Amino acid sequence: MAKFNFSNFKESLNGLTKRAKxxxxxxxxxxxxxxGKRSAASDQSLGWRIAKYGFIGLLTFFVxxxxxxxxxxxxxxxxxxxLTENKLQSTNSSKIYDANGSLVADLGAEKRESASTDEIxxxxxxxxxxxxxxxxxxHRGIDVYRIMGAAVNNLRRSSTQGGSTxxxxxxxxxxxxxxxxxxxxxxxxxxxxxxLQMERQFTxxxxxxxxxxxxxxxxxxxxxxxxxxxxxxxDLSDLSVAQAALLAGIPQAPTQYDPYAxxxxxxxxxxxxxxxxxxxxxxxxxxxxxxxxxxxSDGLLPLxxxxxxxxxLDNYIKQVIEQVSTDANADIYSAGxxxxxxxxxxxxxYIWNVYNTNDxxxxxxxxxxxxxxxxxxxxxxxxxxxxxxxxxxNIALGTNQAVQTDRDWGSTMKPITDYAPAIExxxxxxxxxxxYDNPYNFPGSSTPVYNWDRKYYGxxxxxxxxxxxxxVTAVKAxxxxxxxxxxxxxxDLGIEYPEMYYSNAISSSTSSSxxxxxxxxxxxxxxxxxxxxGGTYYKPSYIKSIKFEDGSTKSFDSKGxxxxxxxxxxxxxxxxxxxxxxxxxxxxxxxxxINAGKTGTSNYGDDEYYKVQKESGVYADLMVPxxxxxxxxxxxxxxxxxxxxxxxxPLYGSxxxxxxxxxxxxxxxxxxxxxxxSEDFDMPSGVYNNGSxxxxxxxxxxxxxxxxxxxxxxxxxxxxxxxxxxxSSQDSQQYGPDASTNPSTSASNGSEHSNSNTATAEE
Numbered sequence: 001m002a003k004f005n006f007s008n009f010k011e012s013l014n015g016l017t018k019r020a021k022x023x024x025x026x027x028x029x030x031x032x033x034x035x036g037k038r039s040a041a042s043d044q045s046l047g048w049r050i051a052k053y054g055f056i057g058l059l060t061f062f063v064x065x066x067x068x069x070x071x072x073x074x075x076x077x078x079x080x081x082x083l084t085e086n087k088l089q090s091t092n093s094s095k096i097y098d099a100n101g102s103l104v105a106d107l108g109a110e111k112r113e114s115a116s117t118d119e120i121x122x123x124x125x126x127x128x129x130x131x132x133x134x135x136x137x138x139h140r141g142i143d144v145y146r147i148m149g150a151a152v153n154n155l156r157r158s159s160t161q162g163g164s165t166x167x168x169x170x171x172x173x174x175x176x177x178x179x180x181x182x183x184x185x186x187x188x189x190x191x192x193x194x195x196l197q198m199e200r201q202f203t204x205x206x207x208x209x210x211x212x213x214x215x216x217x218x219x220x221x222x223x224x225x226x227x228x229x230x231x232x233x234x235d236l237s238d239l240s241v242a243q244a245a246l247l248a249g250i251p252q253a254p255t256q257y258d259p260y261a262x263x264x265x266x267x268x269x270x271x272x273x274x275x276x277x278x279x280x281x282x283x284x285x286x287x288x289x290x291x292x293x294x295x296x297s298d299g300l301l302p303l304x305x306x307x308x309x310x311x312x313l314d315n316y317i318k319q320v321i322e323q324v325s326t327d328a329n330a331d332i333y334s335a336g337x338x339x340x341x342x343x344x345x346x347x348x349x350y351i352w353n354v355y356n357t358n359d360x361x362x363x364x365x366x367x368x369x370x371x372x373x374x375x376x377x378x379x380x381x382x383x384x385x386x387x388x389x390x391x392x393x394n395i396a397l398g399t400n401q402a403v404q405t406d407r408d409w410g411s412t413m414k415p416i417t418d419y420a421p422a423i424e425x426x427x428x429x430x431x432x433x434x435x436y437d438n439p440y441n442f443p444g445s446s447t448p449v450y451n452w453d454r455k456y457y458g459x460x461x462x463x464x465x466x467x468x469x470x471x472v473t474a475v476k477a478x479x480x481x482x483x484x485x486x487x488x489x490x491x492d493l494g495i496e497y498p499e500m501y502y503s504n505a506i507s508s509s510t511s512s513s514x515x516x517x518x519x520x521x522x523x524x525x526x527x528x529x530x531x532x533x534g535g536t537y538y539k540p541s542y543i544k545s546i547k548f549e550d551g552s553t554k555s556f557d558s559k560g561x562x563x564x565x566x567x568x569x570x571x572x573x574x575x576x577x578x579x580x581x582x583x584x585x586x587x588x589x590x591x592x593x594i595n596a597g598k599t600g601t602s603n604y605g606d607d608e609y610y611k612v613q614k615e616s617g618v619y620a621d622l623m624v625p626x627x628x629x630x631x632x633x634x635x636x637x638x639x640x641x642x643x644x645x646x647x648x649x650p651l652y653g654s655x656x657x658x659x660x661x662x663x664x665x666x667x668x669x670x671x672x673x674x675x676x677x678s679e680d681f682d683m684p685s686g687v688y689n690n691g692s693x694x695x696x697x698x699x700x701x702x703x704x705x706x707x708x709x710x711x712x713x714x715x716x717x718x719x720x721x722x723x724x725x726x727x728s729s730q731d732s733q734q735y736g737p738d739a740s741t742n743p744s745t746s747a748s749n750g751s752e753h754s755n756s757n758t759a760t761a762e763e
Contacts, residue, residue: 380538
């Protein structure tokens with residue numbers, strides 16, 4: 001570059017000034033330009049001074065920036081971690097701990113096989129450098145051209161194109177968080193400094209070997225040698241060009257470019273690598289065309305995911321991994337985290353044994369499935385969760401039905417959809433309010449609402465209506481509260497619907513397959529927990545805290561939101577206790593303990609019912625796809641689903657009691673070990689007991705039921721002989737506000753265990 005000549009610059013400036021002097025300017029307004037004319041010398045002097053001081057200012061600003069930037073860089077790197085070979089070689093696997101601080105899983109540590117430098121073929125080296133760092137063998141840790149190119153692309157495309165070299169990527173994997181949000185100026189400065197130091201201490205071959213052994217390759221595998229053997233059953237030296245390109249492309253986004261889960265994206269990424277290799281003349285045209293024509297699945301072995309942790313932890317760990325991704329924005333397989341969970345290992349082991357043996361509950365076969373979640377009602381922490389029975393121990397991160405919303409929770413929806421919203425809105429001011437169980441149609445339709453026993457009880461108390469799971473009174477409660485109000489109430493409890501119908505008074509079915517909507521074991525346990533703690537909803541959380549690789553920590557305690565008043569919560573608990581002591585869930589009751597809860601059953605519609613009979617060969621009085629129970633005490637809430645993976649395989653006979661029996665044996669265990677169920681629910685101010693009912697302070701007692709529970713005005717349904725148009729399913733009728741235009745033939749409306757073929761099931 002030519003040296004700046006200050007004398008030449010001054011002469012050029014004087015010449016410009018002389019030429020400017022000869023330009024004639026019209027001065028019609030003397031006040032605008034001043035009264036007198038400036039001399040040529042004055043104009044020349046002014047121009048010179050402007051240029052002089054402008055140049056000095058720019059030079060000073062540049063020097064200050066350099067000094068400030070250098071000082072800031074020096075300050076940042078003063079606290080840089082020590083560069084060690086062990087750190088560069090070690091795995092980035094994450095460790096998961098239970099609530100006691102004991103290690104329960106080390107994700108990835110067992111799935112890593114290191115390659116030596118002489119095992120790495122040239123084809124793989126070329127694939128990696130072509131796509132990740134073309135000038136790897138010529139730069140000294142940072143690539144100025146790459147950084148400038150990334151900056152230009154960011155300005156042009158408003159996107160983020162990385163300027164990191166392989167050195168910087170390795171340093172990031174070994175020492176720092178890989179999250180974009182954590183890429184601070186300090187972190188970047190330290191990353192650059194360590195990259196420069198690494199180039200001094202290690203050869204290019206050693207650095208590349210560290211990288212190849214450290215990168216996360218998806219599906220729990222670390223290092224390209226591990227991936228080559230797991231995906232293709234080959235050593236690195238035996239990989240084809242197409243296979244080497246596939247592996248080289250995975251580290252940028254292991255989940256996105258997973259050849260098993262996302263073959264199209266994996267193929268596109270592989271072809272991008274091949275394009276770069278061909279452009280760099282690392283492969284011939286023939287090799288290039290042959291590799292691009294190769295199917296991405298060519299040579300892929302069946303994927304096996306055998307976990308290193310105990311099988312009873314699988315469903316819980318799956319949710320931990322998901323929460324790390326969504327709430328911490330981190331990849332648990334590559335971030336090197338210490339994850340401290342809310343898992344109570346003793347409770348988890350206990351329910352595993354309850355589900356997978358016949359020592360506690362009798363199961364008709366190994367195919368019947370159970371899913372449940374147990375939550376600490378005081379903070380929303382998930383202490384235990386299982387999503388299946390007899391899960392294949394060779395499958396890691398298997399299906400977790402406990403968080404799926406594709407099954408119907410039936411009458412367990414009544415407390416949170418119908419009665420609690422109506423009490424909160426002021427429709428009912430005491431638990432003894434007289435309600436009417438009589439012939440009644442779904443609002444806005446001509447479709448009758450049937451009860452599980454195909455009978456109507458006439459006037460009864462609100463408590464008895466809930467205790468005996470009467471459908472008519474539930475739908476009336478929802479109508480009184482209002483669909484919009486109930487929908488908002490449910491949302492505050494973590495349960496959403498894309499739209500609500502009056503059929504949702506007795507069913508969790510939705511028109512959407514999105515897991516955001518509807519009910520699951522996890523969601524139901526969290527919703528009922530609000531009854532137990534006085535009205536506060538806590539979002540379920542599996543993680544207590546995370547310690548990141550740089551030493552920073554993040555807490556994940558859920559912040560409670562008031563979902564209902566303490567008075568509403570207490571009134572609901574008062575009624576739901578009687579479901580266990582004298583209602584539809586006596587098999588869940590443990591003498592000497594205080595628990596509350598609700599049963600639920602879904603049903604087949606008429607057409608489906610007869611098809612199930614024919615296909616299954618079962619001709620029982622009552623067959624249902626789902627049986628559920630949600631219960632709680634002052635410490636824990638537990639939601640249980642039972643059924644088969646194929647909902648056309650029916651539950652019948654004693655199968656219908658399994659959910660209640662599971663709650664009974666589990667609540668007995670929780671009482672013995674943790675005192676759960678030993679205390680009654682705290683009565684808040686603003687309510688009082690009068691006999692067996694709870695009243696809001698100042699409310700009227702004129703509407704209190706005084707008859708004989710369940711016997712007054714009892715009558716059989718005049719339509720009890722019908723078995724088609726409105727089959728009873730107290731849990732699953734899917735008619736909307738206008739049943740004449742929005743019927744669902746797959747639902748019926750009312751039976752918690754009726755003897756009618758089309759009666760729904762609910763207790």
